[in-house]
Amino acid sequence: MTNWLSKKDEYYPPKDRDLFIDKSILSVLTMMSGIRWAGKPENGVYYRINATLKFIFTFVLILLLSLSQSFQFILLCDCFIILTMGMLDAGDIKRTAIVIFIAGIFASLILLPSALMGNFHNSANLFLKIIGNLAAVNILANSTKWSHLTRSMKVIKLPDIFILVLDITIKYIFILGEYSINMLYALRLRSVGRNDRKHQSIPNLMGALFLKSKEMAELTYSAMECRGFDGRYLSSWKFRMKMEDFIYSGANFLVIALFFCI
Amino acid sequence: MNNIIELKNINYGYSSSSALKNINLGIEEGDSVAIIGPNGSGKSSLLKLMNGIIFPDSGEYLFRGKIIDSQNLNDKTFLKKFHKSIGFVFQNSDSQLFCQNVYEEIAFGPRQMQFSEDEINSRVRDCLEMLCIDHLKHREPYHLSEGEKKKVAIAAVLALNPEVLVLDEPMNGLDPRIKRFMKELLIELNKAGKTIICATHEFEYIGISYYFA
Numbered sequence: 001m002t003n004w005l006s007k008k009d010e011y012y013p014p015k016d017r018d019l020f021i022d023k024s025i026l027s028v029l030t031m032m033s034g035i036r037w038a039g040k041p042e043n044g045v046y047y048r049i050n051a052t053l054k055f056i057f058t059f060v061l062i063l064l065l066s067l068s069q070s071f072q073f074i075l076l077c078d079c080f081i082i083l084t085m086g087m088l089d090a091g092d093i094k095r096t097a098i099v100i101f102i103a104g105i106f107a108s109l110i111l112l113p114s115a116l117m118g119n120f121h122n123s124a125n126l127f128l129k130i131i132g133n134l135a136a137v138n139i140l141a142n143s144t145k146w147s148h149l150t151r152s153m154k155v156i157k158l159p160d161i162f163i164l165v166l167d168i169t170i171k172y173i174f175i176l177g178e179y180s181i182n183m184l185y186a187l188r189l190r191s192v193g194r195n196d197r198k199h200q201s202i203p204n205l206m207g208a209l210f211l212k213s214k215e216m217a218e219l220t221y222s223a224m225e226c227r228g229f230d231g232r233y234l235s236s237w238k239f240r241m242k243m244e245d246f247i248y249s250g251a252n253f254l255v256i257a258l259f260f261c262i
Numbered sequence: 263m264n265n266i267i268e269l270k271n272i273n274y275g276y277s278s279s280s281a282l283k284n285i286n287l288g289i290e291e292g293d294s295v296a297i298i299g300p301n302g303s304g305k306s307s308l309l310k311l312m313n314g315i316i317f318p319d320s321g322e323y324l325f326r327g328k329i330i331d332s333q334n335l336n337d338k339t340f341l342k343k344f345h346k347s348i349g350f351v352f353q354n355s356d357s358q359l360f361c362q363n364v365y366e367e368i369a370f371g372p373r374q375m376q377f378s379e380d381e382i383n384s385r386v387r388d389c390l391e392m393l394c395i396d397h398l399k400h401r402e403p404y405h406l407s408e409g410e411k412k413k414v415a416i417a418a419v420l421a422l423n424p425e426v427l428v429l430d431e432p433m434n435g436l437d438p439r440i441k442r443f444m445k446e447l448l449i450e451l452n453k454a455g456k457t458i459i460c461a462t463h464e465f466e467y468i469g470i471s472y473y474f475a
Contacts, residue, residue, distance in 0.1 A: 002388040006454045009423050011375060013342035182357030185315050192346040192422060193374035204360045211404050212356060 016194040025184045032177040046087035050245045051148035057252040058140045064259045073262045078132040092142040146170045164233040266291045272321035281307040294458040305461035313350045349424030353431045355411035359403035371422040389417040409440040426457040433464045
């Protein structure tokens, strides 16, 4: 055993800023908790609605919003979407509202010259369409489990292999997220002094993560081949309607009917 | 003798389950403690808590009599001193190794402590020799075997000369020869005055010198 290991170091850490490690940890954790907790059924009744129905009706609403020229219908549609947003839990409402707010600022900046030139009606329509579409997509993403969402894509006849790729992608985003969070923890635990080349650690972490993902991809492919994978994948899809699904469908059919009436 | 680590009525849980329930533990300087339990019993959570990665929902964690909580660890000087005093070897070595080669990996800590290049060289050389990985110093960490990665991870932590060494299941995935080597190394480190805390479920590699928690 070497001498220095038996003695205590007289060490006083010099001042250094390592906010970027904390910020990176926070952003990875936010992303991971988003994937993990999205669509938890206990969050509320809206979370328990069939994912396939939510996917179909969100798709239809976006389509109708894009096609409509009627200011009344667009406004009504936006009101309906905001009303559904009210059924989410506080955290998801906040997340969705932030996205809408930021997109709203950018959209209004882009549309401002057009509105000032006299195209106020079209600009207002476009602004409301952007807000409505973004809100609808965010509500769907925040209130539905990602695995249920990919499975529900079968309804628009997406090939099973595409659904498999999406499923694996989401799974590995999460697994690699856990790896990166542990790496950032390790970096923080070993950042015991002044590191002037702090930002150089990030490319190192990214490189290690890339190599890990490559290794995992190869292992997954080998494991799939060993289990008889020959390029075809069949995903099962069950469809059951509950009371909340009927109410949700009814409300959406009403909006669709209004598209043809207004 | 005063406790270097003291946990008082610690509770910690994830949103749907409780990982640690009313934990009380005192560890004196120079102790070697084995934390035994089945998978999912909260061993890793306890070690993360001891290293200030996570914080208890209730209860108190004291390191050398000072409370370790998010508020105190906001003081960066205190945080760095705390991390210097307690070294953590992760369960998965891949998460811990992020430098371009083994030498850089071990030199990462001493370099931050602003040692001279000679001192860094000497510490790295000593660690390489102690862990018998001298021949790996120019290799990339991700090309090493599991046992080699584990040795590099331990060397990288030892280079900081921590007072407490915390290891999360260090014997996982290692062959019996390396397991024996690790056991002997931990006993030697303990004899050199290091406090060793080791989470494991490998009873046969825990020496009689360990307290069981």
